[in-house]
Amino acid sequence: MHGPVTDVHVHVQPWEMIRPAVMAAMRRGRDDLAEIERCFADPGALLAHMDRQGVERMVLINYESPDVMGFSTETNDWVLRYTKGREARLLPCVGINPRFESDVRGRAERLADGGARLFKVHGPHMLVSPNDYLGAWPDLRAVYEVASARRIPVMFHTGSSIFKGARTKHGDPLQVEDVGIDFSDLDVIIAHGGRPFWTEQAFFLLRRFPRFHLDLSGIPPARMLEWFPKLEEIADRVLFGTDWPSPGVPAIAKNLAAVRAMPLPADVLERFTSGNALRLFPSR
Numbered sequence: 025m026h027g028p029v030t031d032v033h034v035h036v037q038p039w040e041m042i043r044p045a046v047m048a049a050m051r052r053g054r055d056d057l058a059e060i061e062r063c064f065a066d067p068g069a070l071l072a073h074m075d076r077q078g079v080e081r082m083v084l085i086n087y088e089s090p091d092v093m094g095f096s097t098e099t100n101d102w103v104l105r106y107t108k109g110r111e112a113r114l115l116p117c118v119g120i121n122p123r124f125e126s127d128v129r130g131r132a133e134r135l136a137d138g139g140a141r142l143f144k145v146h147g148p149h150m151l152v153s154p155n156d157y158l159g160a161w162p163d164l165r166a167v168y169e170v171a172s173a174r175r176i177p178v179m180f181h182t183g184s185s186i187f188k189g190a191r192t193k194h195g196d197p198l199q200v201e202d203v204g205i206d207f208s209d210l211d212v213i214i215a216h217g218g219r220p221f222w223t224e225q226a227f228f229l230l231r232r233f234p235r236f237h238l239d240l241s242g243i244p245p246a247r248m249l250e251w252f253p254k255l256e257e258i259a260d261r262v263l264f265g266t267d268w269p270s271p272g273v274p275a276i277a278k279n280l281a282a283v284r285a286m287p288l289p290a291d292v293l294e295r296f297t298s299g300n301a302l303r304l305f306p307s308r
């Protein structure tokens with residue numbers, strides 16, 4: 025028997041805000057657009073989709089990236105509205121971009137009050153580095169301080185991004201080392217494990233900082249142990265995620281089956297898909 029599955033990395037976002045070039049990349053060569061659009065328009069349809077895919081909970085990743093992706097500050101309010109009344113299964117993630125916010129701390133407090141379960145820092149799309157609180161964007165510190173105080177994790181995109189205008193340099197996981205040192209109470213999620221070319225750096229940080237977690241999204245399960253041969257060492261801090269419905273990402277159920285087929289002990293895989301996320305995101 026499997027425990028309830030949480031997909032910690034899903035992009036259910038206001039597609040009406042997306043810039044045309046990004047939208048074209050999203051839509052290219054796929055046959056599931058009608059289903060996606062139904063889910064995005066209606067959280068009830070998403071819950072039915074989750075039931076079919078074998079997923080109990082999802083973390084819905086949203087963040088401000090008006091110039092690269094098209095997501096204005098309203099995207100954060102959108103996800104809080106979308107998840108309202110369904111918070112047991114749909115966990116809203118918000119992201120505050122200090123390049124476009126005059127009151128980062130106030131916004132972070134309000135979003136936390138509004139029910140945000142996760143803060144996202146998507147460096148390559150926000151054009152901000154995780155450690156820019158030490159340099160160009162001092163206000164970023166407020167996000168980490170509020171998150172720490174409220175026991176809300178922060179997820180960092182690490183690794184490349186294919187969208188037009190994205191700057192991958194902001195996805196270098198070594199920039200998250202400063203966060204681990206300066207905010208030792210903060211729960212951190214390293215999304216994508218730095219793939220494809222920073223996986224060693226990502227794993228170094230995961231071993232160094234006991235509050236750092238690895239989100240498996242965007243890493244093909246068949247290559248997981250090639251990139252992370254010592255994955256079992258951090259077995260209590262690995263989280264199942266899919267990145268659905270990003271370009272090239274298979275259906276969630278297929279992804280889940282592939283993770284469950286990895287050559288690791290069944291109890292370890294069960295922690296990846298169920299137990300670890302229940303601990304990091306307890307039901308409220």
Ligand SMILES: [Zn+2]
Pocket residue numbers: 033035085267270
């Ligand atoms: Zn993602």
